[in-house]
Amino acid sequence: MLKNIAIILFVFVSSYVLASGNISTRQVHHQSRDAQAPNFTLPMARGGMKTFSDVRAGKKTILFFWATWCPHCHDGLQQVNDQIDNLKKKDINLVMVDLGETREDVVSFMNASQMDLDSFIDTDGILQDLYEIRGVPTFYFIDEKGFIRNMTHALPENYDEYFLSKLN
Numbered sequence: 805m806l807k808n809i810a811i812i813l814f815v816f817v818s819s820y821v822l823a824s825g826n827i828s829t830r831q832v833h834h835q836s837r838d839a840q841a842p843n844f845t846l847p848m849a850r851g852g853m854k855t856f857s858d859v860r861a862g863k864k865t866i867l868f869f870w871a872t873w874c875p876h877c878h879d880g881l882q883q884v885n886d887q888i889d890n891l892k893k894k895d896i897n898l899v900m901v902d903l904g905e906t907r908e909d910v911v912s913f914m915n916a917s918q919m920d921l922d923s924f925i926d927t928d929g930i931l932q933d934l935y936e937i938r939g940v941p942t943f944y945f946i947d948e949k950g951f952i953r954n955m956t957h958a959l960p961e962n963y964d965e966y967f968l969s970k971l972n
């Protein structure tokens with residue numbers, strides 16, 4: 805009997821992990837210095853599945869957590885849209901992650917907003933716990949080696965400096 809319960813529990817946990825999008829189980833701790841950004845694989849708004857490390861491609865990356873219902877995220881999206889050419893010139897990747905919404909809702913919002921960007925879709929909000937997201941918008945600044953250097957809730961004008969400083 806106990807063996808059967810253990811098998812059922814193992815199958816349940818394994819199924820959950822597999823269904824959750826191949827996401828690392830290591831959480832980011834804001835107090836940690838030099839924390840490696842957890843990798844994840846999720847669907848994209850414009851189609852297909854991608855892995856964060858592949859999209860990051862060894863470049864400085866701003867990881868932007870957002871949601872369509874969030875008015876502050878709309879401001880963040882406008883800031884990002886205004887800065888996208890400067891980011892590209894500075895060889896900085898922008899990676900967006902919508903939290904808790906369906907692909908259809910995100911694509912509808914992006915089309916209505918005439919956004920030419922793509923976004924990971926985290927319908928189940930798994931990354932919210934993994935990255936300790938307490939609210940959106942949230943911006944993580946990740947260096948070339950994949951280490952988190954800073955986090956803020958707005959895109960600062962001096963975002964270059966956020967790759968140099970460490971979380972306190």
